[in-house]
Amino acid sequence: MVAQTQIQARADARPQGGVAPAVKMEARGVKVFYGAKQALKGIDLDVRDRQVTALIGPSGCGKSTFLRCLNRMNDTIDIARVEGLMTLDGQDIYDRSIDVVQLRARVGMVFQKPNPFPKSIYDNVSYGPKIHGLAAGKDEMDEVVEKSLQRAGLWNEVKDRLREPGTGLSGGQQQRLCIARAIAVSPEVILMDEPCSALDPIATAHIEELIDELRANYTIVIVTHNMQQAARVSQRTAFFHLGEMVEVGDTEEIFTNPHDERTQGYITGRYG
Amino acid sequence: MPMSVLVAVLVALSLAGFYMGRSRALDAAGGRMANLHSVPGYYGFYAAIWAGLPALLVIVVWSAFGGAVVNALVWSSLPADAVQGLSPSQQSLLMTNILNVAGGNAGAAETSPVVRAAAEYHQHLRGIGRWALAALAFSLAVGGLWYARSRITPSLRARNQVERVVQALLIMCSLVAILTTVGIVMSLLFEAIRFFGRVSPVEFLFGLHWSPQTAIRADQVGSSGAFGAVPLFAGTILISLIAMLVAVPVGLLAAVYMAEYAPPRVRATVKPVLEILAGIPTVVYGFFAALTMAPLIRDAGQAVGLNVASESALAAGVVMGIMIIPFVSSLSDDVINAVPQSLRDGAYGLGATRSETIKQVVLPAALPGIVGAVLLAVSRAIGETMIVVMAAGLAANLTANPLAAVTTVTVQIATLLVGDQEFDSAKTLSAFGLGLVLFTVTLCLNVIALRVVQKYREKYD
């Protein structure tokens, strides 16, 4: 009930027609090489503030690679090299003065495969807030953990077993745990790499609801193979193909009236 | 016919069997492989096995028991008055004499006619045996070949039969390893039981005084023998503890560096170099401990006014620790590397620093494997002998002072059994008691370590 009115209130607060929302992150001519192999061939893309941007495209086209550029996760891959400009709030995130640890605290990530730490469910969620000192005292931490788990739709299933290992959960539960873990740090941008690929329809609907809710406060970039999902949750959609970004636009536009025939072919299921 | 010729003939027959079997199978199938149950090669192996295996088994059985049979025949041929009234040791002496003469190893001058006759009879029997063996093996091989040839039809399940033989071979090989282990344990156990017949286990396990010299003459002083092994256990524990205090932190940190920080090129050189340390013979570490480390520690101790024995537990422990470092670091490096990258990504994605990720995510995830590595290292330390012999001395002191000379279980075992010993004194038998304790302890450690490591594997594979 409360949640519903909140969503309503936020929907009202959303910028109305004509006024484009501010750009949160910006990519200009981003190229990524894995060794000699080029995975991204110059991507220009704006990620708008407090909107959901969906990245779609056939497997291996570089969606995850682009997502990983946004919080510099590619730094952890030895052979990966990133070129081009990438900004967060107008600041170059590949600049020397940027502390990558702080960047990742601001731009959080949920991975394609669930990767809970081999710790208890509680410790999984409290890990981020703990290392960033976001909760003073145990009560506050309890609250953060409960709220994060509730928002990820996992609370009811795990509230009696918070001390059990997170690795003991089912695949879908693990993925929701990872989502809870990511939102517990309250990042400004949340990157989600196919967050629902391991979930059943009910849990998926729940996550989609969550994304819709988070959009009021957070900027979200989501990779998905599910066209309906992209249409349902996102405001903007970008279509990637073979390391290039073919087309980006309002979700409605992309799905009803794509300009490029590759986009059309993909969303109507002619290839992918 | 010498054995080597016989074996060569058998090999040749088997080879012939192989080609014969293969071509016969193809002929029987009318040249079309599809008509055969198995690939033609299997028919070849089938024939080769029939040609070689039965003959080989006969040779093996003869090698194992033929000598004993011949000896028994020779013995029973001896005239009754030559054997009468001989004690068992005299009997075996006589038999040895006969065998020596038969083998042409003894001067003919001092041998009695009885012995010479027996030796001749022995040679005669062996000659017959050899020829009989050759004839039997040869006819078995030819017969086997003929039998296999008659059996080969397109529907013969040659592959299944060959595979069964190969499987039996594999089982036999693993049995050899297992039986050897059982044999070692048994011999240890029986000798230890003999020892515990003389010294009570309670005294052995809980006695505080170790002095294994037993009196050779009744009037000897102070050599009644005391077999309280606690000082040895204490010494072992002390030295192992020092070794682990050196090896675990250094090895673990080296592993963390190699797995998490080192650029690939550094890692590619450092890891093998560290592993070379593991290949140095322990005797060489012993030199290092006795000639470099011990004087160093003594001088350092004297400089600060401590009284350090020239052979100290500290010197041996430190060098043993150095020896174990590659063991710990290599195993830990493997388990740290086995922690999935996705876990690290998860932590980095939350804004964790590299050290936070390592301390709070990677190491806890790798902990079971690291514990396993450390336990294996402990059993290595407990079993180490050479360094301690050379650097820690032989004095069975019951002390916790790392600067004093101590001795360990393994060192005592070595010294108790070095040289010519009678194997029925409490002194030498005590080595088996010690060995049994050592074996039990390291076995338990290894079992626990393997369990821990296995549990860890289940989680990520």
Ligand SMILES: Nc1ncnc2c1ncn2[C@@H]1O[C@H](COP(=O)(O)OP(=O)(O)OP(=O)(O)O)[C@@H](O)[C@H]1O
């Ligand atoms: N760590 C890596 N090392 C080498 N090449 C990589 C690496 N990660 C990705 N690639 C390559 O980069 C290209 C893009 O991969 P990416 O993971 O971004 O695809 P994707 O669009 O996310 O595909 P999917 O939908 O299947 O997840 C692929 O060709 C892939 O082989």
Ligand SMILES: [Mg+2]
């Ligand atoms: Mg992907």
